[in-house]
Amino acid sequence: MRVSFTVNGRRHEADDVWEGESLLFVLRERLGLPGSKNACEQGECGSCTVRLDGEVVCACLVAAGQAQGREVRTVEGLADGAGPPGGLAPIQQAFVDAGAVQCGFCTPGLLVTADALLERQPSPSDADIREALSGNLCRCTGYEKILDAVRLAAARSAAGAAPTAPGPEAPPAPRSEPEPGE
Numbered sequence: 001m002r003v004s005f006t007v008n009g010r011r012h013e014a015d016d017v018w019e020g021e022s023l024l025f026v027l028r029e030r031l032g033l034p035g036s037k038n039a040c041e042q043g044e045c046g047s048c049t050v051r052l053d054g055e056v057v058c059a060c061l062v063a064a065g066q067a068q069g070r071e072v073r074t075v076e077g078l079a080d081g082a083g084p085p086g087g088l089a090p091i092q093q094a095f096v097d098a099g100a101v102q103c104g105f106c107t108p109g110l111l112v113t114a115d116a117l118l119e120r121q122p123s124p125s126d127a128d129i130r131e132a133l134s135g136n137l138c139r140c141t142g143y144e145k146i147l148d149a150v151r152l153a154a155a156r157s158a159a160g161a162a163p164t165a166p167g168p169e170a171p172p173a174p175r176s177e178p179e180p181g182e
């Protein structure tokens with residue numbers, strides 16, 4: 001079957017899609033968008049997180065046909081309209097500045113999830129952040145730097161300054177121990 005949908009503001013068509021093919025497979029293997037990662041393929045790790053008509057979903061659990069006529073946003077589209085071409089989205093810059101990226105495998109999913117959180121809740125509490133990110137697993141960071149990054153992005157947004165290059169401020173000091181999120 002043919003699936004037509006919009007990804008990061010651009011119309012795409014994929015032909016000969018098998019009925020059981022996932023949106024994640026189509027994004028990565030047919031459209032050449034490898035930012036969404038493939039790890040568990042069971043909806044357990046969050047590494048494949050994308051937005052589907054604005055909703056945060058695991059692309060590995062969405063059949064490609066379900067995306068017909070809909071809007072998908074992947075990590076590759078996060079920075080679109082967020083600043084100068086080639087710049088980072090505020091949440092991406094905050095992850096860099098807070099040191100929240102180690103191997104980076106979990107990072108695309110976390111960025112999409114965190115961006116969606118800050119869109120609907122610009123000043124989330126720590127509990128809100130933990131709850132929102134609870135479906136995104138990270139094997140490297142221990143989560144504290146990730147929490148710092150989301151706090152930093154929220155603080156910059158509240159201050160009306162979301163620099164697209166490393167700014168002078170340090171990430172906020174860690175607060176309480178994070179929950180493992182697993």
Ligand code: FES
Nearest residue numbers: 041043044046060
């Ligand atoms: S690959 Fe989709 S949740 Fe793990």
Ligand code: FES
Nearest residue numbers: 103106138139140
């Ligand atoms: S940075 Fe390696 S899994 Fe999160």
